[in-house]
Amino acid sequence: MSFDIAGFVARVDANRSIKDELMGRLKETHPRQRISVTDLVNPRRAYMQRVHPEIQPPSERKEAMMAGKGFHDLFGHAVSSEEYLEQFVEWGGVVGVIDVYKDIPTELKTTGEIDDGGDLRESRSSYIEQLAMYCAMVDMRRGRLILYGRGSAEKDARLSVYDAVFDDLDSVREEMGKRRDALVSALAKSSPDNLPSCPWLGRGCEFESICGCADAEEFVPSIAMKARPLEPNPEEAKRLLSMFESSKPARRTGLNSLVFPRRAYYDGQRGDEETDADRLGSMDRIGHARALADAIEFGRGADSTRKLLSLGEMQDRVTYFKGVPTILRTTKFNDVVSRDNLTRMFPHYFMRLAFECALVGSANGRLILHYEKLREESKLMVYDVTFSDLDDLQKEAENRLLVIREVSEGRRSPNELPPCPAWFKKYCKYQPSCGC
Numbered sequence: 001m002s003f004d005i006a007g008f009v010a011r012v013d014a015n016r017s018i019k020d021e022l023m024g025r026l027k028e029t030h031p032r033q034r035i036s037v038t039d040l041v042n043p044r045r046a047y048m049q050r051v052h053p054e055i056q057p058p059s060e061r062k063e064a065m066m067a068g069k070g071f072h073d074l075f076g077h078a079v080s081s082e083e084y085l086e087q088f089v090e091w092g093g094v095v096g097v098i099d100v101y102k103d104i105p106t107e108l109k110t111t112g113e114i115d116d117g118g119d120l121r122e123s124r125s126s127y128i129e130q131l132a133m134y135c136a137m138v139d140m141r142r143g144r145l146i147l148y149g150r151g152s153a154e155k156d157a158r159l160s161v162y163d164a165v166f167d168d169l170d171s172v173r174e175e176m177g178k179r180r181d182a183l184v185s186a187l188a189k190s191s192p193d194n195l196p197s198c199p200w201l202g203r204g205c206e207f208e209s210i211c212g213c214a215d216a217e218e219f220v221p222s223i224a225m226k227a228r229p230l231e232p233n234p235e236e237a238k239r240l241l242s243m244f245e246s247s248k249p250a251r252r253t254g255l256n257s258l259v260f261p262r263r264a265y266y267d268g269q270r271g272d273e274e275t276d277a278d279r280l281g282s283m284d285r286i287g288h289a290r291a292l293a294d295a296i297e298f299g300r301g302a303d304s305t306r307k308l309l310s311l312g313e314m315q316d317r318v319t320y321f322k323g324v325p326t327i328l329r330t331t332k333f334n335d336v337v338s339r340d341n342l343t344r345m346f347p348h349y350f351m352r353l354a355f356e357c358a359l360v361g362s363a364n365g366r367l368i369l370h371y372e373k374l375r376e377e378s379k380l381m382v383y384d385v386t387f388s389d390l391d392d393l394q395k396e397a398e399n400r401l402l403v404i405r406e407v408s409e410g411r412r413s414p415n416e417l418p419p420c421p422a423w424f425k426k427y428c429k430y431q432p433s434c435g436c
């Protein structure tokens, strides 16, 4: 008989107090003090951000920014060592952080899709300007741009690398000085009138209703226009992708393997067959999850402790948040799932939490659900979950581990591993060979 987690869930309560506290952390923004390279790429927007900190970007953009930051962090650590990451630089009162700077300034950008064949100086002028400014600040004529395209249903995720040469760093610095002075003067006069509209115009900017940019002079990305065309560097892209592979942690049996034993088995078999798009996609997902956890201070800070958990040869960690075993998960659902349907829609989350609770002997656990597509008020839901029959849950976990062990030793067939939740098979790459 298949295992139904719903039978072990005695109670689910929405915890409004913790939800509100976490939402507050998610919304928190830190006003920028000094003028940065990013400000000089969109000076009018930089003005509006400082003068109207109460106007926040729409939640989809915040979500994309968080995902981009998460990917940046993971990517940086995969391809570089700590001493070359996020290097702070300063010139003429302007500050900036170069993503990776070992021998040449390297800027990483995340985008939806990478358009082949176009001139990046036109289609991605702000990226080129930012890179040129970093080069000017450290007096290096060569720079490198790494574009990570997330891809879509039709296009795979990919990584492209371009080499740039900026012949006239003096003129880049001169233009930086002009933009800096214009922004400082606008802030001093409390008027953006001397600032051109930015390249963001018409892309759903949150300041459109108050900015008055319809009458502003058009922004000319003069730094990008004066740059040489960028040269694609596929060899470097290949080298970076190979570094992801070597930075990957070894596969091991952990709590997730108890929830998805078959999937873990097939993932293990597949090993080297992973494509670059698979690797990029998984780095993107992990990066996003980490950035979210950082933003709400889950897994770090005074409210969280991490404890080691063992079951036979399996070891993993459980995060206690405010004293209760807690998991944080993200969903792409378009609506908040009603409490009655939670175990049906998210059996895997409840199973994971149930195993954690049973193995640490706690009847209570907590699920923080992040709805990445929803607006602020519905973005996070926090549920306090009470489980019954912890002994039976523990036996189920032990039994799963036993089957995993015996399959790995060749004493049982993978078909004997418990299948994943039914609706998973629709999207699973191991169909139909898995036969679930």
Ligand code: SF4
Residues within 6 Å of the ligand: 044, 045, 046, 048, 196, 197, 198, 199, 200, 201, 202, 205, 206, 207, 208, 209, 211, 212, 213
């Ligand atoms: S409203 Fe226009 S000019 Fe103003 S910040 Fe937004 S895009 Fe830039």
Ligand code: SF4
Residues within 6 Å of the ligand: 262, 263, 266, 418, 419, 420, 424, 425, 426, 428, 429, 430, 431, 434, 435, 436
């Ligand atoms: S085919 Fe079914 S059981 Fe097998 S790994 Fe995929 S979802 Fe899981």
